[in-house]
Amino acid sequence: MRFWVAKHIVFDVLNTSLKGNLFFYLRMLKLLKLQKFLPYKTYEDNYFYQGYEVFGIRGAKPTIFRLNQYSDLELPPKSKILDIGSNVGFLDLHLSSLGFNVTGIEINPVLVTAANCFKAKIGANTNFICSDFLEYNFKDRFEVVLSLSNHQTTDGNLKIDFNAYITKVHSLLETNGIFVFESHNIYGPGKGLPGDDGDILEKITLLTRYFRIYKFKMVKSYLEHNVNDVNKLLVIMYKIDFQSPNMQLVHLNNFYSNNFDYSYIKK
Numbered sequence: 001m002r003f004w005v006a007k008h009i010v011f012d013v014l015n016t017s018l019k020g021n022l023f024f025y026l027r028m029l030k031l032l033k034l035q036k037f038l039p040y041k042t043y044e045d046n047y048f049y050q051g052y053e054v055f056g057i058r059g060a061k062p063t064i065f066r067l068n069q070y071s072d073l074e075l076p077p078k079s080k081i082l083d084i085g086s087n088v089g090f091l092d093l094h095l096s097s098l099g100f101n102v103t104g105i106e107i108n109p110v111l112v113t114a115a116n117c118f119k120a121k122i123g124a125n126t127n128f129i130c131s132d133f134l135e136y137n138f139k140d141r142f143e144v145v146l147s148l149s150n151h152q153t154t155d156g157n158l159k160i161d162f163n164a165y166i167t168k169v170h171s172l173l174e175t176n177g178i179f180v181f182e183s184h185n186i187y188g189p190g191k192g193l194p195g196d197d198g199d200i201l202e203k204i205t206l207l208t209r210y211f212r213i214y215k216f217k218m219v220k221s222y223l224e225h226n227v228n229d230v231n232k233l234l235v236i237m238y239k240i241d242f243q244s245p246n247m248q249l250v251h252l253n254n255f256y257s258n259n260f261d262y263s264y265i266k267k
């Protein structure tokens with residue numbers, strides 16, 4: 001077991017005890033261990049990848065700490081949100097508590113079962129779908145799609161390339177819908193390894209064919225920087241109709257000139 005996981009378990013046992021959630025937390029921990037029997041890529045030694053301060057669980061990515069860094073997202077109140085790769089659903093439960101209409105889709109049934117247990121515990125009305133994002137036939141369209149730290153197509157679960165992925169995202173968004181994309185490791189070699197978003201510029205080039213970039217910034221890593229985690233690039237975009245490759249260049253030029261500090265990103 002990794003050192004930080006062991007450390008977090010100690011803190012989480014303490015915190016969940018203080019909040020009166022210890023036995024529930026231990027049951028969920030046992031549930032997450034079942035992931036080792038599944039064929040999917042799992043995270044953090046089957047410990048909590050997402051954390052939620054409300055339950056006293058820190059995980060690798062504590063939800064409120066994380067959302068505080070996204071304060072400039074400015075999502076339209078009560079908007080209909082789709083979260084791709086919703087994990088244990090903490091982000092979605094929190095967004096639901098803020099009045100958003102949230103659907104999470106997650107391929108791993110153990111994570112979806114855990115999400116539904118947490119949902120029942122707090123009485124939220126979040127909708128969790130257990131399916132492969134690629135295979136699922138959505139009947140609804142969404143005002144916002146979140147693709148956060150999905151290590152896009154490189155986490156071993158998605159069978160398509162980035163272009164096909166964002167084409168599907170584009171088709172699921174309402175006119176002028178918002179796409180929120182959080183990278184994983186943009187400092188990586190860009191060779192398609194797990195968590196490797198070193199090819200971020202190629203990804204941004206593709207994104208500009210379908211979306212107009214509105215805001216972008218680096219968000220702080222959730223664990224120790226360069227030890228267990230790295231800072232992430234967060235990009236907020238609006239859906240546009242497909243653009244010709246010439247238009248891409250115009251968008252990319254805007255991207256660089258609009259206070260996008262490339263040298264910082266490469267550090």
Ligand SMILES: C[S@@+](CC[C@H](N)C(=O)[O-])C[C@H]1O[C@@H](n2cnc3c(N)ncnc32)[C@H](O)[C@@H]1O
Nearest residue numbers: 085087105106107108132133148149150157158
């Ligand atoms: C690295 S985690 C990121 C979780 C979450 N988006 C976040 O940022 O906290 C990637 C998640 O996507 C899920 N996933 C991977 N491939 C998927 C697919 N094809 N369809 C739905 N979920 C998928 C994984 O099981 C995992 O929970």
